Amino acid sequence: MQRAMRLLEAVAQREHGAPAKQLARDAGLALPTAYHLLRTLVHEGYLRREKGLFFLGEATERLSNSGAQQKRRSTVDEALAHWRDTIGAPVYFAIYRAGEIEVKCVADSASAPAVEEWADFRETGHAHAIGQCLLSQLGGEARRDHLERYPVQSITPYTVRDNETLLRRLDRIGRMEPVVERQEYALGTVCAAIPITAGTTAATLAISLPVHQADRLLPATHQLQTEIGMLLGTRAISISI
Known part of the structure; x- marks a missing residue:
């Protein structure tokens, strides 16, 4: 060997x-x-x-690509863990690929637990900040295609009620503006998601907090934006994981 x-x-x-x-x-x-x-x-x-x-040969190149992919995944995991500890909230990294919402990494802890996925994240993008942030980065046709496959449905009493209302909300979201939702996916939880510029792929970083800490959500989101800016100023987070 x-x-x-x-x-x-x-x-x-x-x-x-x-x-x-x-x-x-x-x-x-x-x-x-x-x-x-x-x-x-x-x-x-x-x-x-x-x-x-x-x-x-090709087999060696595949091994090399696999190693590079693992290194990128490790970099993302380390960054999320750092932000979790700095901000004091679970941090999520998700992308929209091939018509699906994919939560790639989650950094949480006993003191900052992640939201329980009690309803499939892929099917309920209309209800959580991650999905709304990703959908807001898509064109109108791609949004409607997604909602044809995963139509709006009531998850909690606070969930948006129909496709057209959601589409109007998405249209109002600024290009790099954070998306905030309060108890739309899970009662007792508030969330915010930040769009990430990553070529043609829609991506987002998000945090969640218990509703009794809702006053922390926007300051924590702005802190995450600052942290992301500091990191991306020195090294890029690859989304090809």
């Missing part, structure tokens, strides 16, 4: 490919051993051979 890894590292350092003899020297292996390992790596898809030269 270690010898095979040394060969992969040797190939990775040769952008324009290299023959077996060169790779054997680079990896410090006997030529017969290098030939055997190279054939195996080609067969498994970790390397490819063209005109006597060896290059990294």
